[in-house]
Amino acid sequence: MTRARRWFAEHWLAVASPAAVLLGWEWASAAGLLREAFFPRPSTVLVHLERLLADGTLWNHASVTLARIGWAFALAAVLGVAVGLAMGLWRRLRESLDPVFAVIYPIPSILFLPLVSFLVPAGEVVAVLTTAVTSFFLIAFTTTHGVRQIEPRVVEAAVHFGARGVRLFTTVLLPGALPFIFTGLRLGLGYALIVVVAVEIVAASRGLGALLWLSWQVLKVEDMYATFLVIALLGAVLSYGLAALRTRLLPWVQDVAER
Amino acid sequence: MTFESHGHVVPALDRVSLDVAAGEFLCIVGPSGSGKSTLLRVLAGLHRQSAGEVRIEAEHPGAPLTAMVFQEHALLPWRTVLDNVTFGLENRGVARAERDARAGDMLALVGLTRFARHYPHQLSGGMKQRVGIARALATDPEVLLMDEPLAALDAQTRTIMQEELLRIWATLGKTVIYVTHSLEEALLLGDRVVLLTARPGRVSRVFPVDLGRPRGLEIRASPAYGALLEKLWSELRDEVVRAMSEERSADAG
Numbered sequence: 053m054t055r056a057r058r059w060f061a062e063h064w065l066a067v068a069s070p071a072a073v074l075l076g077w078e079w080a081s082a083a084g085l086l087r088e089a090f091f092p093r094p095s096t097v098l099v100h101l102e103r104l105l106a107d108g109t110l111w112n113h114a115s116v117t118l119a120r121i122g123w124a125f126a127l128a129a130v131l132g133v134a135v136g137l138a139m140g141l142w143r144r145l146r147e148s149l150d151p152v153f154a155v156i157y158p159i160p161s162i163l164f165l166p167l168v169s170f171l172v173p174a175g176e177v178v179a180v181l182t183t184a185v186t187s188f189f190l191i192a193f194t195t196t197h198g199v200r201q202i203e204p205r206v207v208e209a210a211v212h213f214g215a216r217g218v219r220l221f222t223t224v225l226l227p228g229a230l231p232f233i234f235t236g237l238r239l240g241l242g243y244a245l246i247v248v249v250a251v252e253i254v255a256a257s258r259g260l261g262a263l264l265w266l267s268w269q270v271l272k273v274e275d276m277y278a279t280f281l282v283i284a285l286l287g288a289v290l291s292y293g294l295a296a297l298r299t300r301l302l303p304w305v306q307d308v309a310e311r
Numbered sequence: 312m313t314f315e316s317h318g319h320v321v322p323a324l325d326r327v328s329l330d331v332a333a334g335e336f337l338c339i340v341g342p343s344g345s346g347k348s349t350l351l352r353v354l355a356g357l358h359r360q361s362a363g364e365v366r367i368e369a370e371h372p373g374a375p376l377t378a379m380v381f382q383e384h385a386l387l388p389w390r391t392v393l394d395n396v397t398f399g400l401e402n403r404g405v406a407r408a409e410r411d412a413r414a415g416d417m418l419a420l421v422g423l424t425r426f427a428r429h430y431p432h433q434l435s436g437g438m439k440q441r442v443g444i445a446r447a448l449a450t451d452p453e454v455l456l457m458d459e460p461l462a463a464l465d466a467q468t469r470t471i472m473q474e475e476l477l478r479i480w481a482t483l484g485k486t487v488i489y490v491t492h493s494l495e496e497a498l499l500l501g502d503r504v505v506l507l508t509a510r511p512g513r514v515s516r517v518f519p520v521d522l523g524r525p526r527g528l529e530i531r532a533s534p535a536y537g538a539l540l541e542k543l544w545s546e547l548r549d550e551v552v553r554a555m556s557e558e559r560s561a562d563a564g
Contacts, residue, residue, distance in 0.1 A: 209385035212355055213378070213450065214402030223398070227389040304389045304430040 092274050101278035110282065113263040117248055117286075120259065123180045125244045128187035129237055135188075136195025136236070140229065141221075146196065153189060161186040161247040165255060179256060183248045187240035194239065198232025199225055231305045234298040238291055245287050260286075324350055324360075325511035331454075333370070336480055336487045338497035340543070341507030341515075342551040347490040348382075350512065351458050354488065355379045367453050375399070378452035380460045384443040386431045392442050393418070393427040399450040410449075417445040420479060437468040441475070448483065457489045461496070473499055474527065481525060494543050498536060499526065506546055509554030518543060 060067070074094045080086045081093040088096075104110040139146040161182070168181045202225065210224045252261025260283050267275035298305070324346040331337050341347050352358040354365055355377050367376045378399065386395050393414055400410035418424050421441040431439055440460055447455055461469045473496060480487060480500075491497055497504045497520075504518045520539065522530050530536045 203385075205381065205383065205385045206387060208357060209379070209381055210387065210398070212357060213399035213446070214375070215398075216402075219402060223390075224387065227387075230389070302389070304432065306432050 100274040124183035128184040132191025136192040139196040140199025191236040194236030198229030202228035338501030345507040346512030378447035384439040
């Protein structure tokens with residue numbers, strides 16, 4: 053109890069500011085300042101959210117989205133970390149891949165959808181691969197940087213005390229890069245959610261993006277907002293989840309907030 | 312122990328020839344750019360000299376010849392204090408029980424037993440450097456190399472650490488080669504003080520420090536200490552002035 057109270061004393065703004073926005077919205081819609089047809093009251097949206105949860109619609113779509121994110125993120129994480137580590141360790145590989153990455157990375161992720169559909173037969177694989185592309189680049193970039201930013205004198209000291217080859221990698225280079233790898237994973241996971249929703253809007257009949265778009269097209273605006281809310285919460289949970297995991301797994305990292 | 316070196320390509324060190332006795336505490340001072348750190352790095356095997364050789368008599372084979380205490384500790388931030396101290400032994404394949412026991416001894420020696428499970432970022436500067444010393448001592452090297460280990464600490468912590476170093480050295484009797492830019496520190500710690508010239512570094516003179524042992528901060532009040540400090544400074548001063556004027560003419564040209 054005291055712990056929760058102390059947390060609230062320090063972070064009450066994080067609770068108060070969204071609450072203020074929702075209350076303001078509720079009031080504005082009720083007072084007629086916002087048109088309820090397009091900006092239904094948050095309380096109305098909650099009622100619709102309850103219905104979507106109760107009749108199984110929401111879970112039906114959310115489970116599809118979660119599966120896509122899961123596969124795409126796993127793929128992007130494994131390949132991104134592997135390629136990023138390799139690029140961090142070997143200058144020649146870094147120099148040959150850097151320009152390729154620099155060209156591909158800024159392309160809006162959704163544009164990979166047609167490219168991927170040329171390569172593999174349509175279906176789940178297309179959605180998963182398209183979702184993975186930008187995450188992969190983000191994770192590879194941050195991992196490369198993670199290896200590069202390790203202090204040379206720490207590496208030198210480790211070599212002086214006998215760490216070579218595989219041991220140098222496992223005891224120095226990998227742990228040294230891990231904080232950045234985690235940052236990359238967090239960004240990559242966030243991007244996977246953004247892209248999967250976009251893909252589902254454009255090219256799927258199931259998934260939260262599809263539900264959102266369908267609700268809009270048939271003017272079920274309350275359902276659209278409810279889906280909206282679920283996507284936002286999902287993003288927050290995934291992001292904070294990874295952050296908490298990092299604190300648990302890397303106790304030696306000084307958080308910026310703690311300094 | 313003997314080392315000699317003859318540099319040619321922009322020589323950092325030139326014809327440095329020194330014999331260090333087992334158990335001696337040798338201090339090296341000199342103007343910046345005299346290659347003090349380079350000398351230590353050659354001894355540590357971090358730098359290959361272009362010419363010359365380093366010979367170290369191994370009393371107990373199997374232990375490393377040298378272990379370095381780095382200027383800014385250079386601990387591994389992701390390892391606890393204990394795991395930093397065992398790191399060298401771990402790399403040499405020493406069994407866990409043995410290396411933990413050895414690290415425990417060294418942590419007791421530097422007074423950090425209670426902090427074994429802490430991470431470096433939770434320690435003060437002086438404590439981090441104690442870990443650096445324990446890490447180097449844990450490998451039981453023939454020669455302990457120290458590259459301005461106290462330079463980054465505040466004045467009070469530095470004074471405490473100097474006394475600590477004297478105590479640790481008296482306990483273990485290791486051969487120490489200690490680079491510093493502080494003449495006071497060199498006189499307090501060393502059996503001999505080697506003065507290097509400005510680039511390229513040569514041995515300008517070797518001063519025996521006949522101030523007796525055990526030695527503490529109180530020697531600063533003795534006349535012999537004052538006379539020696541004066542002598543050292545007047546020689547070093549010439550070298551510093553020469554180095555500065557050379558730098559200036561190099562800038563002009």
